[in-house]
Amino acid sequence: xxxxMLILRSTPAAEKAMEIVDFxxxxxxxxxxxxxxxxxxxxxAGEGLAGPEEGFVVNFDAETPVITDGPYTEAKELFNGFxxxxxxxxxxxxQWALKCPLGYGARLEVRRITETEEFPQDNEWVQKEMQWKxxxxxx
Numbered sequence: 001x002x003x004x005m006l007i008l009r010s011t012p013a014a015e016k017a018m019e020i021v022d023f024x025x026x027x028x029x030x031x032x033x034x035x036x037x038x039x040x041x042x043x044x045a046g047e048g049l050a051g052p053e054e055g056f057v058v059n060f061d062a063e064t065p066v067i068t069d070g071p072y073t074e075a076k077e078l079f080n081g082f083x084x085x086x087x088x089x090x091x092x093x094x095q096w097a098l099k100c101p102l103g104y105g106a107r108l109e110v111r112r113i114t115e116t117e118e119f120p121q122d123n124e125w126v127q128k129e130m131q132w133k134x135x136x137x138x139x
Contacts (some may be wrong), residue, residue, distance in 0.1 A: 004090070044085060
């Protein structure tokens with residue numbers, strides 16, 4: 001099994017398009033999609049996120065990190081939610097991504113999640129992470 005994260009990104013165009021649709025229809029479409037993922041046995045995790053006004057950004061460009069509270073006026077796209085899928089291949093991840101019921105202006109970025117086994121096994125922190133996972137850490 002290979003894990004992929006489907007990252008839901010919203011643009012100003014998507015936000016505008018959402019103003020003219022019934023939100024109950026959006027919830028129903030997402031519910032059907034989530035149910036299909038569950039029935040196929042590929043959904044490992046998935047959540048929506050609160051709006052940017054409830055978040056903040058930590059900028060590490062300076063010696064001392066700087067926190068900026070949301071909303072983030074400079075952002076052209078916002079990360080609004082995600083799914084983590086366990087699939088057999090990138091092709092299967094693509095098939096599920098294409099089925100996602102997103103509207104105009106939305107973007108879905110798909111990224112493979114790296115596995116601990118891909119890192120140097122003699123590294124003490126990799127070994128610790130492997131032990132944490134054995135102890136029930138979900139990462």
